Amino acid sequence: MPDSHEALHDASAPLEAAVVRFAGDSGDGMQLTGGQFALTTALAGNDLATFPDFPAEIRAPAGTTYGVSAFQIRFGSRRIKTIGDQVDVLVVMNPAALKVNLAEVKPGGLIIADRDAFEPRNLGKAGYATNPLEDGSLAGYRVMTVDMTRLTEESVAPFGLGKKAADRCKNMWALGLVYWMFARDRGPTVAWLKAKFASQPELADANIAALNAGHAYAETAELPADVRVYHVEPAQAAPGLYRNVTGTEALAWGLVAGAQLANIGLTFCSYPITPASALLHTLARLKRHGVVTFQAEDEIAAVCAAIGASYAGSLGVTSSSGPGIALKTEALGLAIAVELPLVVVNAQRGGPSTGLPTKTEQSDLFQAVFGRNADAPLAVLAVRSPADAFDCAIEAVRIATKYMTPVMLLTDGYLANAAEPWRIPSMQDYAPFPVRFRTDPEGFHPFVRDPETLARAWAVPGTPGLMHRIGGIERDHDSGNISYDPANHHRMTKVRAAKIDGIANDIPEQTVDQGPTSGKLAVVGWGSTYGPISRAVEDLNAEGHEVAHIHLRHIWPLPRNLGVLLAGYERVLVPEMNNGQLVTLLRAEYLVPAEGVSKVAGRPFKIGELKDALLDALARPPHVTPPHAHADRSQGAAA
Amino acid sequence: MNEITPRAPLAPKDYASDQEVRWCPGCGDYAILKAVQKTCADLALDPAQTVFVSGIGCASRLPYYMATYGFHTIHGRAPAIATGIKLANPALDVWLITGDGDGLSIGGNHLMHALRRNVDLNILLFNNEIYGLTKGQYSPTSRQGTRSPSTPGGSLDRPVSALGFALGAGARFVARGIDTQQKALPETLKRAHAHKGASLVEILQNCIVYNDDAFAHFTDRAVAAERQIHVEHGKPLVFGGDAKSGPTRGLRLNTRTLALEVVPLGEGGAVPDDVLVHDETNRVLAGLLAAMQPPELPIALGVIYCDPAPAYDVQVAEQMAAAVEGPWPGPVRGNLDDLLRSGATWEVA
Numbered sequence: 001m002p003d004s005h006e007a008l009h010d011a012s013a014p015l016e017a018a019v020v021r022f023a024g025d026s027g028d029g030m031q032l033t034g035g036q037f038a039l040t041t042a043l044a045g046n047d048l049a050t051f052p053d054f055p056a057e058i059r060a061p062a063g064t065t066y067g068v069s070a071f072q073i074r075f076g077s078r079r080i081k082t083i084g085d086q087v088d089v090l091v092v093m094n095p096a097a098l099k100v101n102l103a104e105v106k107p108g109g110l111i112i113a114d115r116d117a118f119e120p121r122n123l124g125k126a127g128y129a130t131n132p133l134e135d136g137s138l139a140g141y142r143v144m145t146v147d148m149t150r151l152t153e154e155s156v157a158p159f160g161l162g163k164k165a166a167d168r169c170k171n172m173w174a175l176g177l178v179y180w181m182f183a184r185d186r187g188p189t190v191a192w193l194k195a196k197f198a199s200q201p202e203l204a205d206a207n208i209a210a211l212n213a214g215h216a217y218a219e220t221a222e223l224p225a226d227v228r229v230y231h232v233e234p235a236q237a238a239p240g241l242y243r244n245v246t247g248t249e250a251l252a253w254g255l256v257a258g259a260q261l262a263n264i265g266l267t268f269c270s271y272p273i274t275p276a277s278a279l280l281h282t283l284a285r286l287k288r289h290g291v292v293t294f295q296a297e298d299e300i301a302a303v304c305a306a307i308g309a310s311y312a313g314s315l316g317v318t319s320s321s322g323p324g325i326a327l328k329t330e331a332l333g334l335a336i337a338v339e340l341p342l343v344v345v346n347a348q349r350g351g352p353s354t355g356l357p358t359k360t361e362q363s364d365l366f367q368a369v370f371g372r373n374a375d376a377p378l379a380v381l382a383v384r385s386p387a388d389a390f391d392c393a394i395e396a397v398r399i400a401t402k403y404m405t406p407v408m409l410l411t412d413g414y415l416a417n418a419a420e421p422w423r424i425p426s427m428q429d430y431a432p433f434p435v436r437f438r439t440d441p442e443g444f445h446p447f448v449r450d451p452e453t454l455a456r457a458w459a460v461p462g463t464p465g466l467m468h469r470i471g472g473i474e475r476d477h478d479s480g481n482i483s484y485d486p487a488n489h490h491r492m493t494k495v496r497a498a499k500i501d502g503i504a505n506d507i508p509e510q511t512v513d514q515g516p517t518s519g520k521l522a523v524v525g526w527g528s529t530y531g532p533i534s535r536a537v538e539d540l541n542a543e544g545h546e547v548a549h550i551h552l553r554h555i556w557p558l559p560r561n562l563g564v565l566l567a568g569y570e571r572v573l574v575p576e577m578n579n580g581q582l583v584t585l586l587r588a589e590y591l592v593p594a595e596g597v598s599k600v601a602g603r604p605f606k607i608g609e610l611k612d613a614l615l616d617a618l619a620r621p622p623h624v625t626p627p628h629a630h631a632d633r634s635q636g637a638a639a
Numbered sequence: 640m641n642e643i644t645p646r647a648p649l650a651p652k653d654y655a656s657d658q659e660v661r662w663c664p665g666c667g668d669y670a671i672l673k674a675v676q677k678t679c680a681d682l683a684l685d686p687a688q689t690v691f692v693s694g695i696g697c698a699s700r701l702p703y704y705m706a707t708y709g710f711h712t713i714h715g716r717a718p719a720i721a722t723g724i725k726l727a728n729p730a731l732d733v734w735l736i737t738g739d740g741d742g743l744s745i746g747g748n749h750l751m752h753a754l755r756r757n758v759d760l761n762i763l764l765f766n767n768e769i770y771g772l773t774k775g776q777y778s779p780t781s782r783q784g785t786r787s788p789s790t791p792g793g794s795l796d797r798p799v800s801a802l803g804f805a806l807g808a809g810a811r812f813v814a815r816g817i818d819t820q821q822k823a824l825p826e827t828l829k830r831a832h833a834h835k836g837a838s839l840v841e842i843l844q845n846c847i848v849y850n851d852d853a854f855a856h857f858t859d860r861a862v863a864a865e866r867q868i869h870v871e872h873g874k875p876l877v878f879g880g881d882a883k884s885g886p887t888r889g890l891r892l893n894t895r896t897l898a899l900e901v902v903p904l905g906e907g908g909a910v911p912d913d914v915l916v917h918d919e920t921n922r923v924l925a926g927l928l929a930a931m932q933p934p935e936l937p938i939a940l941g942v943i944y945c946d947p948a949p950a951y952d953v954q955v956a957e958q959m960a961a962a963v964e965g966p967w968p969g970p971v972r973g974n975l976d977d978l979l980r981s982g983a984t985w986e987v988a
Contacts, residue, residue: 287962308723471711
């Protein structure tokens with residue numbers, strides 16, 4: 001089945017997948033529109049991936065290019081692993097939205113534009129000297145212009161709204177049109193509008209009228225010959241109950257689930273930072289589930305309060321993005337030194353410094369694994385997709401509490417905001433791992449370790465008979481009292497490392513996601529590159545190549561069999577949204593001649609970019625690497 | 640984990656840990672440690688429910704010497720860690736030990752926020768106006784012109800007032816004591832403990848090595864009575880004299896300058912009408928008292944301000960209790976399976 005644009009020309013064949021992008025001003029309600037389209041699409045049984053793309057400015061001046069907010073959704077009858085390389089249908093509410101998003105549209109793709117918004121003032125703000133809808137510059141695309149503003153105003157006229165309120169229904173008019181195009185049911189959105197505007201029924205009625213008007217317009221108007229209804233069959237999916245979930249939601253719920261499985265409280269301490277803040281917002285609404293949230297005065301206070309909470313017997317969790325994690329670093333050393341459980345979520349973004357706050361990157365791997373003074377090891381996990389955040393969060397809590405250690409959980413700006421369908425698990429499917437606090441004073445020594453895990457006992461203030469002192473000064477390996485003894489420090493350094501290394505025996509062996517378990521080429525990824533790598537490898541294997549995809553959840557310690565596994569391939573390729581971090585780690589750990597594929601553009605890999613890089617690797621004889629290829633510092637194969 | 644049998648009364652020494660105390664001989668910290676241990680004994684605190692948290696510096700070593708729970712953390716961050724402890728378990732009795740560098744320089748931000756949030760902490764700020772543990776650099780409370788290894792030509796920056804800072808941050812309890820005053824200091828600490836919310840006690844502490852006699856101009860026996868005023872709620876603000884004469888001077892407000900000034904008492908210690916009566920709930924008066932500096936005005940000691948307001952950790956627990964519809968900490972009401980299934984879902988057969 002054709003994937004998209006070709007099929008948009010084909011009058012009969014169902015589409016296997018399509019990419020739609022809604023774009024408009026920050027105030028045009030594009031995120032709501034996209035969210036509704038995603039929900040309706042999910043209810044229609046398609047698999048999907050969504051990604052909101054919004055500006056760092058909160059309410060940039062209307063009509064400007066830097067105020068454009070967009071929402072992209074890819075959906076289909078096959079497994080959807082990315083948001084799509086190129087856009088099939090672009091809906092633009094003004095000239096600025098067209099200007100910013102045109103480059104994403106496939107040649108020959110469909111552009112639906114509100115002709116009323118393409119007036120001189122808006123054209124000027126977007127930097128157009130002439131109207132692109134009329135000057136022929138869109139000749140390589142199919143363009144459908146509609147007087148959307150006027151038609152919206154007419155459709156809501158009976159409800160007596162002012163012009164401004166009437167125009168705000170324009171997004172629903174556009175949604176109605178797109179619903180028609182993909183044969184979507186308007187019912188769920190009607191229900192949603194009624195609930196959203198329950199206290200303002202005239203607004204609900206107006207928005208519903210606009211939605212229906214857009215739909216009716218498409219049904220009855222003389223549309224261009226190649227604009228018609230496209231059918232996308234339901235995707236094959238395992239039986240069960242599904243929902244859409246963003247990475248932030250799945251992560252928040254996973255933390256709650258982890259704390260419940262550990263049978264302890266959850267104290268979440270954070271400081272607002274893009275793109276991590278949504279986690280604080282989500283958890284702040286879960287008090288009913290026993291979540292205490294604390295907005296601290298700064299990043300340092302946030303991690304310190306979380307450490308204090310863990311000391312007092314709760315699970316302390318803090319979250320941030322790279323710059324904030326940098327500020328937390330000294331406190332992480334304390335948590336490592338006193339050996340308390342802690343989960344640290346890093347929603348990575350473009351850097352260094354303030355960098356690209358709203359854009360995604362995965363350049364904090366070094367920071368997570370190595371980024372502290374002294375020998376200060378901790379465990380590092382990475383989330384691969386929005387729904388995967390749930391299981392990763394549970395695993396982070398399990399490791400933190402079992403090994404009395406901080407765990408860094410890496411997500412990124414893409415994962416935080418992106419959504420995908422999720423087969424909802426039952427909590428009964430998860431094995432509990434209840435924490436056993438030390439209560440017996442008999443033979444209690446604060447730093448005596450469990451021989452298997454090397455974890456010390458968790459002895460919580462308030463427990464009779466266990467009074468003891470801990471601190472950042474090196475501790476005696478037994479009593480925990482201050483010790484400056486050289487041999488003790490050597491021993492403690494070694495045991496801190498051995499404890500973290502030992503986690504490798506308690507995590508699954510690395511498996512191969514797809515492709516052969518040895519052979520010519522393995523692609524090793526981590527984090528949110530899962531989708532594009534998976535699709536690129538799948539495509540190449542379908543074309544007769546033999547490529548393996550290995551995707552890491554456990555970044556530190558690495559899975560115990562990974563070195564042997566990688567040794568079985570002639571060539572190892574590591575695509576990353578950074579300048580070559582995992583590739584360096586793998587080379588250092590295993591002396592494998594791994595090569596990097598680097599993209600640091602604030603946005604995910606495109607499948608095509610990866611396929612090109614893989615084909616290039618396949619074409620070269622093994623162990624002949626281009627200069628500096630391991631980190632690809634010169635050009636960036638996919639940039 | 641509740642104890643059922645009543646504990647035998649503990650003596651001050653029972654609050655001492657087995658660790659050797661490692662401050663310089665003659666350091667004021669010994670006296671403060673003694674006063675703290677006496678306070679614990681007088682209040683019959685349960686060592687298992689008591690936590691001493693500290694940052695970095697000479698003062699912050701104190702938790703190692705207490706037979707309670709103790710957490711020696713990192714520089715300046717103890718207020719944040721203590722806040723986390725109270726969030727997780729509001730029932731714990733948390734004492735925070737800090738110094739002028741730890742609390743007012745590197746940790747000034749955290750101290751400000753612990754105070755304005757009114758977290759239920761007993762905060763003891765040891766002020767010796769110098770960095771001791773790093774060998775004698777000037778501190779944020781050092782007086783202008785302080786010569787130190789980092790300021791050989793004398794320090795230029797003006798000092799911060801610990802109590803002025805605390806009042807500015809919205810503290811509901813501020814007090815001041817002197818390390819060696821073994822009668823007055825435990826009483827002040829008991830008041831701080833009784834206060835529900837953040838209580839800040841500045842303890843003027845002599846650093847015998849790097850800043851000896853920094854407070855001698857009002858602690859020396861010869862001048863102490865004339866340069867110290869022990870304030871007490873509801874009592875006239877009088878000082879001076881000796882045991883035989885009784886107080887000889889008082890404080891009144893100059894209504895023209897809105898400043899405090901010293902007035903002599905009348906014959907036989909008669910207190911003129913315009914001598915102020917200490918009202919510890921009066922924040923304006925507290926500000927004036929906290930700012931007094933000898934020799935012009937006596938240094939104010941004791942509870943300068945106490946005006947309780949709801950404690951942050953208590954309010955957090957109340958919000959939680961309302962959310963879980965039961966006692967907090969306690970069982971959780973929300974069902975996670977229900978949460979995962981909230982909102983729009985669909986079934987695939």
